[in-house]
Amino acid sequence: MKNVLVIGSTGQIGSELTMKIRNMIPEGNVVAGYIKGAEPKGILLESGPAAEADVCNGEQLLEVVKKYKIDTIYNLAALLSAVAEKKPQLAWHIQIDGLMNILEIARENGCAVFTPSSIGSFGPETPHKDTPQDTIQRPRSMYGCTKVATELLSDYYFHKYGVDTRSVRFPGLISNVTLPGGGTTDYAVEIYYSAVKGEEFVCPIAAGTFMDMMYMPDALKAAVDIMNADPSRLVHRNSFNIASMSFDPEILLHKIQEHIPGFKMRYEVDPVRQAIADSWPDKMDDSCARAEWDWKPSFDLESMTVDMIDALRKKLL
Numbered sequence: 001m002k003n004v005l006v007i008g009s010t011g012q013i014g015s016e017l018t019m020k021i022r023n024m025i026p027e028g029n030v031v032a033g034y035i036k037g038a039e040p041k042g043i044l045l046e047s048g049p050a051a052e053a054d055v056c057n058g059e060q061l062l063e064v065v066k067k068y069k070i071d072t073i074y075n076l077a078a079l080l081s082a083v084a085e086k087k088p089q090l091a092w093h094i095q096i097d098g099l100m101n102i103l104e105i106a107r108e109n110g111c112a113v114f115t116p117s118s119i120g121s122f123g124p125e126t127p128h129k130d131t132p133q134d135t136i137q138r139p140r141s142m143y144g145c146t147k148v149a150t151e152l153l154s155d156y157y158f159h160k161y162g163v164d165t166r167s168v169r170f171p172g173l174i175s176n177v178t179l180p181g182g183g184t185t186d187y188a189v190e191i192y193y194s195a196v197k198g199e200e201f202v203c204p205i206a207a208g209t210f211m212d213m214m215y216m217p218d219a220l221k222a223a224v225d226i227m228n229a230d231p232s233r234l235v236h237r238n239s240f241n242i243a244s245m246s247f248d249p250e251i252l253l254h255k256i257q258e259h260i261p262g263f264k265m266r267y268e269v270d271p272v273r274q275a276i277a278d279s280w281p282d283k284m285d286d287s288c289a290r291a292e293w294d295w296k297p298s299f300d301l302e303s304m305t306v307d308m309i310d311a312l313r314k315k316l317l
Contacts, residue, residue, distance in 0.1 A: 001021070001025060001028070001071065001072045001112075001227060001228070001247055002025060002027075002028040002029075002032065002071055002072075003028050003029045003030075003031075003068050003069045003070050003071050004021055004025070004028065004029070004030045004070065004071070004072045004073075004074065004183060005031045005033050005051075005053060005064060005065065005068065005070045005072070005074070005100070006018045006021070006030065006031065006032060006033055006074045006076065007033040007053050007055055007061075007073065007074065007075050008034075008075070008076030008077045008078070008180060009031075009032035009033050009038070009040060009043075009044065009050070009076075010032070010034050010038045010040050010044065011033055011038075011076055011078055011178070011181065012173065012175060012178045012179070012181060013033075013076050013116075013170075013173065013219065013220075014074070014076045015040075015044060015082070015177065015178050015224055015225075016175065016178065016216060017074060017076070017178055017224075018030060018032050018044060018048075018222055018292070019043070019044065019047065019123070020224065021074075021224065022047055022048050023306050024053075026225070027238050028051075029048070029068045029069070029254050030048050030069075031048070031049045031050065031051050031053075031064065031068050031070070031230065032044055032045070032048065032049070032051075033050075033051055033052075033053030033064065033224050033283065034050060034051075034052060034053065034118055034236075035052065035053075035054045036052065036054075036076075038106050044121050047121075049068065051064045051068070052064075052277060053097070053099075054098075055075065055077040055097075055098025055102060056094065056097060056098050056101070056155055057092060057095060057101075058101040058104070058105065058208075059206040060069050061102065061241045062103055062105050062109075065111065066074050066109070070109070070111055070311065071111055071112065072111060072112045072113075072114070072115050072299045073097075073102055073105075073106060073111050073112070073114070073282060074114045074115065074223065075099065075102050075113060075115040076116065077094055077095070077098055077290075078091075078094060078095050078143075078146075078241075079091040079094060079095070079182070080143065080156070080181055080182040080183035080184075080186075081118075081120055081141055081143040081144075081182070081184045081205040081229075081271050081273075081276050082182045082183065082184055082270075082272060082273050083181065083182035084141065084142045084143040084146070084187075085141060085142060085143070085272055085276070088142035089211050091142050091143060091146055091170050092142065092146060093214065095146035095147075095149075095150065096146055096149050096150070096153070096274060098119055099115055099150055099153055099154075100153070102115070103154070103157045103165075105161060106157070106163050106165075106197075107157060108164050108175070109162045111163075111164075112163075112164035112165070112166070113154065113157075113163060113164070113165045113166075114165075114166055114226070114227055114256055115150050115154055115165070115167050115238075116145075116167050116168060116169075116170050116223070116239070117147045117148075117150055117151050117167050117168070117169040117170070117238070117239035117282065118137040118143070118147050118169055118170050118171075119143060119169060119170070119171055119172070119211065119212055119280045119281055120139060120143045120144040120147050120184075120276070120280065121139060121144055121147035121148050121151060121169060121239070122135070122137055122139060122144070122279070122280060122281050123137065123138040123139040123140055123144060123280045124138070124140065124278070125138050126138070126281060127281075128280075128281050128282045129281075129282050129283055130283060130284075130285045131281035131282075131283065131284045131285055132285055133236060133240070133241050133286075133287070133288040134236075135286065137151075137235050139279065140275075140279055140290055141276050141279070143276075144276075144279075145228055147169075150167075150238075150239075150294035151167070151239045152238075153169060153178050154237070154238035154239075155237060155238045156259055158237055158238070164231070165227070165237060165238055166229070166234070166237050166238065167237070167238045167240070167254070168222050168239055168240045168241075168242045168289070169186060169239045169240065169242065169284065170214065170219060170222075170242070171185070171186025171211070171212030171214045171242070171244065171284070172184070172186075172188055172211055172212065172213045172214070172218050173185070173189075173213075173214055173215075173216055173244060173306065174189050174213055174214065174215050174308065175189060175214060175215075175216035176192070176216075176307070176308050176311035176312055176315065177216070184205075184211075184273045184276045184280070185211055185213060185277075187203055187205050187249065188213055191203070191249075191252060191253070191256065191265070192256065192305075192308045192309065192312055193312060193316070194263075194265075195256045195260045195263045195309070196260070196309060196312040196316055196317065197289060197316060200264045200265065200266065201264070201265040201266075202265075202266060202267075202268050203249050203265055203266070203267050203268070203269075203276055204268060204269060204273050205248075205249055205269065205270075205273070205274060206249075206267065206269045206274055207249055207250045207267065208248050208250070209248050209249065209274070209275050209277050209278065209280040209317070210246050210248045210283065211246065211247075211248075211277060211280055211281075211282065212243050212244070212245070212246050212248065212280075212281060212283055213244065213245050213246065213247065214242070214243075214244040214245070214297065214299075215244065215299040215304040215307070215308075217298065217299065218244055218298055218299055221298070222242050222289075222295060224241065224292075225293060225295065226289075226293055229292070229293035230293070233293060234292050234293065235288070235292055236288055236292065238296070240289040240292070240293075240311055241284040241285060241286045241288065241289060242284070242286050242289050242297075243283065243284045243285070243286040243294055243297070244299060244300070245300055245301050245304070246282055246283040246296035247298075247301060249265070249267075251301075252301075253265050254296055255301055255302065256305060256309075258267075258305075259305060259306065259309055260309065
């Protein structure tokens with residue numbers, strides 16, 4: 001990677017990933033791609049080039065790729081799970097029609113492409129514990145349908161045209177930098193904000209609902225490492241299970257209470273998000289990622305909680 005386009009650079013993942021890659025390759029162009037109404041600001045705008053890059057506008061994307069001699073595209077454009085259920089046609093348009101634009105441009109211009117998948121690509125029939133790398137994927141959400149299609153299209157372009165496509169299946173991501181935007185696992189971010197502010201947290205996910213989660217620094221590392229991995233070792237490409245920790249709301253509550261005694265939580269379960277969560281794995285088996293490109297997370301629930309609370313206290317108080 002030298003000249004990189006990060007599409008969705010102002011989102012939860014993109015805002016941090018753009019800065020990470022810029023720090024890694026300061027001699028290159030790391031372009032912060034954005035859409036109208038979500039322009040980069042502050043350090044994200046000041047530290048490198050930015051360009052409007054709407055995945056649904058193929059001509060615009062091609063112009064950016066040629067102008068900056070892009071060799072790697074990180075495609076982070078997506079509606080998250082709960083939002084996608086409210087706007088399924090728009091979710092498909094962005095996540096699949098947009099991906100087709102990117103893959104065609106990559107084919108014609110020799111770009112590598114990272115388009116993340118998710119635990120949302122699995123469904124009720126998928127084994128929920130130690131979910132295998134290769135298993136049944138029959139999601140019942142539009143978000144999940146687009147993620148399965150993303151995996152298949154990315155593999156198709158690799159096998160058919162030789163496009164260097166790679167990706168990971170992200171668990172729920174927890175960050176202290178950018179707020180999430182409508183994902184089923186967002187409660188695991190929002191709860192820390194409530195705890196640090198001294199507010200009671202209203203949890204939309206039921207007790208006993210386990211889901212894979214990951215701290216953002218590990219997610220960013222995975223996104224970079226998979227693109228730098230030796231291709232001769234890759235048996236799989238789209239998309240690798242990666243895992244770090246799995247917990248339910250009660251376990252997370254008790255962990256936070258170890259550091260903020262008196263913090264309280266009550267439940268008001270959101271039936272839409274709960275139905276999605278119930279169809280997702282409790283814990284993924286990430287042995288293929290560990291074997292094929294040496295994946296290994298750095299954070300567990302305790303170390304993440306300590307870091308989250310410290311960072312949010314500095315940010316909010």
